[in-house]
Amino acid sequence: MKLLVLPGDGIGPEIAAATVAVLNAANERFGLGLTLSSHEIGLAALRTQGTTLPDTVVAAAAAVDGVVLGPVSHYDYPPAAQGGINPSAFFRTRFALGANIRPARGRPGLSLLGDRLDLVIVREGTEGFYADRNMYAGAGEFMPDPDTALAVRKITAAACRRVAVAAFELARNRRRRVTAVHKANVLKLSDGLFLRVVREVAARYPDVTLNEVIVDAAAALLIRSPERFDVIVTTNMFGDILSDEASELSGGLGLGGSINVGDAMCVAQAQHGSAPDIAGQGIANPVSLILSAAMLLEWHGRATNDGRFVDAGRAIERAVDATLADPVGRTLDLGGAIGTAACGQLIARIIKETI
Ligand SMILES: NC(=O)c1ccc[n+]([C@@H]2O[C@H](COP(=O)([O-])OP(=O)(O)OC[C@H]3O[C@@H](n4cnc5c(N)ncnc54)[C@H](O)[C@@H]3O)[C@@H](O)[C@H]2O)c1
Numbered sequence: 257m258k259l260l261v262l263p264g265d266g267i268g269p270e271i272a273a274a275t276v277a278v279l280n281a282a283n284e285r286f287g288l289g290l291t292l293s294s295h296e297i298g299l300a301a302l303r304t305q306g307t308t309l310p311d312t313v314v315a316a317a318a319a320v321d322g323v324v325l326g327p328v329s330h331y332d333y334p335p336a337a338q339g340g341i342n343p344s345a346f347f348r349t350r351f352a353l354g355a356n357i358r359p360a361r362g363r364p365g366l367s368l369l370g371d372r373l374d375l376v377i378v379r380e381g382t383e384g385f386y387a388d389r390n391m392y393a394g395a396g397e398f399m400p401d402p403d404t405a406l407a408v409r410k411i412t413a414a415a416c417r418r419v420a421v422a423a424f425e426l427a428r429n430r431r432r433r434v435t436a437v438h439k440a441n442v443l444k445l446s447d448g449l450f451l452r453v454v455r456e457v458a459a460r461y462p463d464v465t466l467n468e469v470i471v472d473a474a475a476a477l478l479i480r481s482p483e484r485f486d487v488i489v490t491t492n493m494f495g496d497i498l499s500d501e502a503s504e505l506s507g508g509l510g511l512g513g514s515i516n517v518g519d520a521m522c523v524a525q526a527q528h529g530s531a532p533d534i535a536g537q538g539i540a541n542p543v544s545l546i547l548s549a550a551m552l553l554e555w556h557g558r559a560t561n562d563g564r565f566v567d568a569g570r571a572i573e574r575a576v577d578a579t580l581a582d583p584v585g586r587t588l589d590l591g592g593a594i595g596t597a598a599c600g601q602l603i604a605r606i607i608k609e610t611i
């Protein structure tokens with residue numbers, strides 16, 4: 257399997273190095289034949305190549321079996337005309353990565369919700385208020401005069417169908433419950449279309465129950481009654497916000513794995529951002545990107561029907577659980593003291609040593 261690693265900005269290079277250590281351990285242990293290549297993106301690439309996402313990187317991504325994308329500081333990027341391309345949005349739209357899959361699970365000692373929290377948010381990745389952010393100047397936003405701003409929200413039946421199918425397929429391997437999270441009481445046409453399509457897809461999955469919850473209530477219920485959620489399917493921005501909430505409820509933003517999935521491509525990406533406030537200190541939690549890489553291996557294993565990759569992905573998840581079970585294995589954000597690299601090495605060692 258060929259993997260492309262794009263470290264990104266802020267804490268990206270630190271957590272990407274820890275993730276590579278874990279991938280190398282999984283490669284050794286499971287004989288995966290992984291080849292890893294790495295390219296500069298983000299602010300480093302802007303300085304040397306005039307763009308945060310060089311064409312060579314896009315070509316390299318199209319030629320591999322999976323991408324590990326570090327977080328980027330795109331809030332600090334210049335406009336697209338001056339080279340500021342948001343890699344997340346670019347990959348999701350260019351490679352039609354319609355489903356952003358974001359699990360959240362309570363672990364003992366880390367989440368007040370304990371095992372009541374065990375859900376997956378399946379977030380539409382290419383549309384909503386975030387549609388075509390790199391494609392047009394203004395990124396779907398317009399200012400007819402300096403005191404008025406308009407934002408266009410794009411919802412299509414095709415994209416809703418794609419993400420709904422991903423959610424129902426996932427639910428079949430879980431507790432068989434899908435909750436559609438929406439705001440159709442206000443966004444009657446756009447979220448109305450989303451709900452219409454989710455219901456159409458639900459009719460093809462009689463073995464899976466569909467519930468519908470309005471997004472603000474969902475934000476509250478995630479805290480009050482997390483056990484009622486199994487798979488959440490939702491539009492882009494609601495999924496962006498709720499996945500940070502769910503990740504924090506699981507113990508911290510640094511814990512949430514995430515993959516962006518299309519028909520033939522998968523991009524692993526931490527749920528959080530580039531955390532510039534702690535960059536360069538060696539204290540960031542690498543678990544989110546490590547779990548994302550584990551999800552990527554499992555996705556590849558399923559897509560190619562190769563059990564070694566599924567086993568390797570699961571072994572990484574178990575090694576993460578074992579590491580986090582002991583406060584010694586926890587980074588600062590989780591109340592521990594271990595550094596980023598040492599945390600990655602601990603997880604790598606468990607993978608190599610566990611029979
Ligand atoms: N996928 C992405 O690349 C992505 C996602 C979100 C935000 N961003 C970008 O990241 C930059 C910073 O955004 P932000 O500060 O709003 O969000 P953030 O997720 O980077 O950080 C929010 C808070 O969580 C902490 N945190 C995040 N990840 C952590 C980790 N792994 N270990 C320990 N602590 C962690 C940070 O220190 C910070 O206090 C912005 O430029 C934003 O646009 C990128």
Ligand SMILES: CC(C)[C@H](C(=O)O)[C@@H](O)C(=O)O
Pocket residue numbers: 342344345386496527528529
């Ligand atoms: C920073 C932003 C571009 C990104 C997104 O939503 O696309 C992020 O918030 C995420 O959750 O992946």
Ligand SMILES: [Mg+2]
Pocket residue numbers: 496497500527
């Ligand atoms: Mg986000």
